[in-house]
Amino acid sequence: LFQGVRQAQWLTKTKLVxxxxxxxxxxxxxxxHRLEDHEEGVKRAISHARLWNTTEVAPRREHYCPVLFExxxxxxxxxxxxxxSLTKRMLARNYKISATWERESILLQVRGLNGILMNSMAxxxxxxxxxxILATEEHVLETFYPISPTIDLQExxxxxxxxxxxxRDGYPYSHPHTLFFLxxxxxxxxxxxxxxxxAKMLMFAFGNALAKAKVLYGNDPKVLEQPIVVQxxxxxxxLFQFMVFQLNTTDLVSSDGIKNLVWIDSDQNLYxxxxxxxxxxxxxxxxxxxxxxxxxDTFKKFLALYLHGTV
Amino acid sequence: MAASRGRRLLWHGRxxxxxxxxxxPPQPPDSLYPPIVASATxxxxxxxxxxxxxxxxxxxxxxxxxEKLRLYGQLQRPKYMLYPQTFAxxxxxxxxxxxxxxxxxxxxxxxxxxxxxxxxxxxxxxxxTPEGAxxxxxxxxRAPEPGTAAPGxxxTPELAAGAAACLDMGELRSLACxxxxxxxxxxxxxxxxxxxxQDHTPGPFLTQLVSTLAAFLCGRNPLxxxxxLDLKPEVNFYWHHGEEVVVHGHRKGRVDPVRFQIDDKPHxxxxxxxxxxxxxxxxxxxxxxxxxxxxxxxLPLFKKQYENxxxxxxxxxxxxxxxxxxxxxxxxKLKRERFVRVNLEDQIEVLYRANGxxxxxxxxxxxxxxxxxxxxxxxxxxxxxxxxxxxxKYFAFFCYQLNTLALTVETIQNNPRKNICWGTDSKPLYxxxxxxxxxxxxxxxxxxxxxxxxxxxxEL
Numbered sequence: 001l002f003q004g005v006r007q008a009q010w011l012t013k014t015k016l017v018x019x020x021x022x023x024x025x026x027x028x029x030x031x032x033h034r035l036e037d038h039e040e041g042v043k044r045a046i047s048h049a050r051l052w053n054t055t056e057v058a059p060r061r062e063h064y065c066p067v068l069f070e071x072x073x074x075x076x077x078x079x080x081x082x083x084x085s086l087t088k089r090m091l092a093r094n095y096k097i098s099a100t101w102e103r104e105s106i107l108l109q110v111r112g113l114n115g116i117l118m119n120s121m122a123x124x125x126x127x128x129x130x131x132x133i134l135a136t137e138e139h140v141l142e143t144f145y146p147i148s149p150t151i152d153l154q155e156x157x158x159x160x161x162x163x164x165x166x167x168r169d170g171y172p173y174s175h176p177h178t179l180f181f182l183x184x185x186x187x188x189x190x191x192x193x194x195x196x197x198x199a200k201m202l203m204f205a206f207g208n209a210l211a212k213a214k215v216l217y218g219n220d221p222k223v224l225e226q227p228i229v230v231q232x233x234x235x236x237x238x239l240f241q242f243m244v245f246q247l248n249t250t251d252l253v254s255s256d257g258i259k260n261l262v263w264i265d266s267d268q269n270l271y272x273x274x275x276x277x278x279x280x281x282x283x284x285x286x287x288x289x290x291x292x293x294x295x296x297d298t299f300k301k302f303l304a305l306y307l308h309g310t311v
Numbered sequence: 312m313a314a315s316r317g318r319r320l321l322w323h324g325r326x327x328x329x330x331x332x333x334x335x336p337p338q339p340p341d342s343l344y345p346p347i348v349a350s351a352t353x354x355x356x357x358x359x360x361x362x363x364x365x366x367x368x369x370x371x372x373x374x375x376x377x378e379k380l381r382l383y384g385q386l387q388r389p390k391y392m393l394y395p396q397t398f399a400x401x402x403x404x405x406x407x408x409x410x411x412x413x414x415x416x417x418x419x420x421x422x423x424x425x426x427x428x429x430x431x432x433x434x435x436x437x438x439x440t441p442e443g444a445x446x447x448x449x450x451x452x453r454a455p456e457p458g459t460a461a462p463g464x465x466x467t468p469e470l471a472a473g474a475a476a477c478l479d480m481g482e483l484r485s486l487a488c489x490x491x492x493x494x495x496x497x498x499x500x501x502x503x504x505x506x507x508x509q510d511h512t513p514g515p516f517l518t519q520l521v522s523t524l525a526a527f528l529c530g531r532n533p534l535x536x537x538x539x540l541d542l543k544p545e546v547n548f549y550w551h552h553g554e555e556v557v558v559h560g561h562r563k564g565r566v567d568p569v570r571f572q573i574d575d576k577p578h579x580x581x582x583x584x585x586x587x588x589x590x591x592x593x594x595x596x597x598x599x600x601x602x603x604x605x606x607x608x609x610l611p612l613f614k615k616q617y618e619n620x621x622x623x624x625x626x627x628x629x630x631x632x633x634x635x636x637x638x639x640x641x642x643x644k645l646k647r648e649r650f651v652r653v654n655l656e657d658q659i660e661v662l663y664r665a666n667g668x669x670x671x672x673x674x675x676x677x678x679x680x681x682x683x684x685x686x687x688x689x690x691x692x693x694x695x696x697x698x699x700x701x702x703x704k705y706f707a708f709f710c711y712q713l714n715t716l717a718l719t720v721e722t723i724q725n726n727p728r729k730n731i732c733w734g735t736d737s738k739p740l741y742x743x744x745x746x747x748x749x750x751x752x753x754x755x756x757x758x759x760x761x762x763x764x765x766x767x768x769x770e771l
Contacts, residue, residue: 070540
């Protein structure tokens with residue numbers, strides 16, 4: 001997407017709020033969760049992914065990015081010792097989503113394999129209060145005239161307007177909880193830049209929420225009584241983008257009325273540098289091998305997003 | 312005559328080493344001459360022994376484990392590549408002879424300690440002696456099939472054992488069924504790619520099952536809480552066993568050790584920071600190692616020369632350096648139907664056994680090498696690991712205890728120790744998945760898997 005998040009906002013009729021929503025911040029700040037204990041484990045996970053994972057000297061990004069993600073999810077899953085309801089979650093890889101909607105007489109759709117989805121049995125409770133939702137009515141969506149909002153979107157002839165969550169009816173873990181995006185291509189041009197990654201996260205979170213809304217409430221455009229919340233985390237192995245999306249309305253044809261809300265926390269570094277071989281200048285080791293610049297807050301946010309909805 | 316000091320040139324491998332004679336300690340009064348030893352560069356057996364001893368001393372004196380491993384695998388020569396998943400007939404006998412392993416059918420009775428956690432109704436099954444894993448009798452009160460649209464509601468009546476710490480079979484069963492149903496039924500997937508059926512459903516199912524079970528059981532097993540889960544890691548091991556005469560080439564006629572290398576890629580592996588307890592004492596003898604008179608290439612095994620790797624799944628610096636459980640997925644090429652089609656049903660179990668023995672030997676031996684042991688410095692404590700070999704529906708469980716690494720010609724002569732592998736036959740976890748429910752779910756296989764995951768050292 002050319003304009004990044006601003007374009008995605010117009011396409012999905014969303015208002016942006018910087019930073020994470022208060023309910024997630026409450027999870028982070030709650031001392032009962034003792035998120036500090038996991039620092040050791042997180043450092044070990046980063047070292048494992050970036051340094052120790054392979055017989056070669058340094059693993060490449062398409063190797064270490066998924067490994068880091070798996071290790072972090074393993075750490076989060078081990079929290080189900082304390083919170084038994086966390087076992088009611090299931091990861092789905094390689095699942096396909098399709099959602100269609102109309103936006104000021106342009107038919108848009110989101111389709112295909114996107115990322116890794118975590119489903120849960122219970123939906124996340126709405127993050128924004130009723131007043132905030134009503135307040136979005138006055139917010140005006142940014143347009144970037146003269147650039148059309150659908151620039152650099154692929155135009156496709158669609159014969160079936162599909163709305164599919166990717167799972168059949170009767171699936172017990174029916175509520176999409178968090179979407180994970182791993183930018184693990186080795187070459188930089190093949191990876192999404194942070195801005196575009198955030199836009200992709202927004203589009204797919206919206207697609208998932210919309211498909212779920214259509215399943216729950218039918219195809220008629222309307223304002224939702226119970227807003228649907230879908231979270232999203234995107235990373236390239238070092239930089240993390242966190243996003244919480246709340247779908248308030250499926251009435252997307254017009255540009256006024258109640259808008260959807262999204263909270264974005266962008267460009268969180270988990271660590272500054274991972275030195276695989278010690279840096280040696282003039283036969284003296286200046287920087288021994290290891291992880292530098294570890295920031296525990298990023299993992300706290302990751303864990304908070306994971307625990308959100310069950311604590 | 313004073314001891315002569317000077318530079319000496321040593322030929323080792325393909326390099327010349329320059330070595331100054333180290334300062335000789337004061338001569339004992341009865342000898343005025345330096346010790347008379349064989350030459351180090353002559354083309355003689357004594358010289359070869361001296362060079363070998365020098366090499367052994369270098370490895371013993373290596374500063375760090377990485378240096379030791381580097382020296383151990385420094386010399387590259389053609390070696391046999393052993394594949395744990397192989398279609399070769401009776402491969403498990405050959406692999407047992409290469410790795411000096413005794414195979415004991417059934418699982419060891421140490422599972423009785425973990426069974427103390429299991430509910431009372433399952434205790435008779437746990438107290439069963441380890442011979443009857445195949446053809447196991449179903450439990451008296453098996454639960455009705457779960458229609459898992461409402462998981463967690465299937466708390467079965469057989470859990471009436473009032474122990475507070477009893478395992479909730481209903482919960483476990485629902486987790487397993489959920490994972491199975493999601494992968495095979497609920498998720499909308501395209502048709503599987505040609506000959507890639509295993510990546511389509513059983514692979515993701517195994518990953519889901521193990522990760523959810525590990526998370527569920529980490530409350531009971533603190534070892535799991537500190538564990539590391541690897542997806543598709545690499546496990547390599549290189550060793551010498553036996554002797555042969557070089558057949559052709561510029562080294563023709565020389566006597567060489569037979570070199571083997573295993574390069575394995577398990578589907579999933581759990582590594583832990585503490586070692587699993589030993590199953591039987593180090594010097595136990597539970598059977599015989601088969602002796603095979605043919606050359607290894609008759610199996611068929613082929614030789615190649617490449618890097619001699621020793622790797623457990625992550626480097627030496629990782630604190631989780633001991634292994635807990637590996638999970639192997641049988642590829643499409645070695646499906647059961649293919650064996651049945653060519654009238655080789657008995658080889659199905661051979662495949663599972665060969666996979667278990669070879670993969671576990673490589674893993675435990677690599678773990679031992681990470682602790683500094685090698686064939687001249689044999690292990691002082693046994694290394695234990697477990698494995699589950701499956702093709703998505705049929706599960707076979709294996710337990711391996713590494714008692715010795717000394718498999719080369721010189722070291723095997725006075726070595727009474729043998730490695731031991733316990734294993735079961737493959738049993739189905741379920742019969743069929745139809746219309747959103749699992750038919751014929753086998754609780755015992757799940758229980759065995761849970762017991763494997765709960766295995767931990769005594770002090771935890």
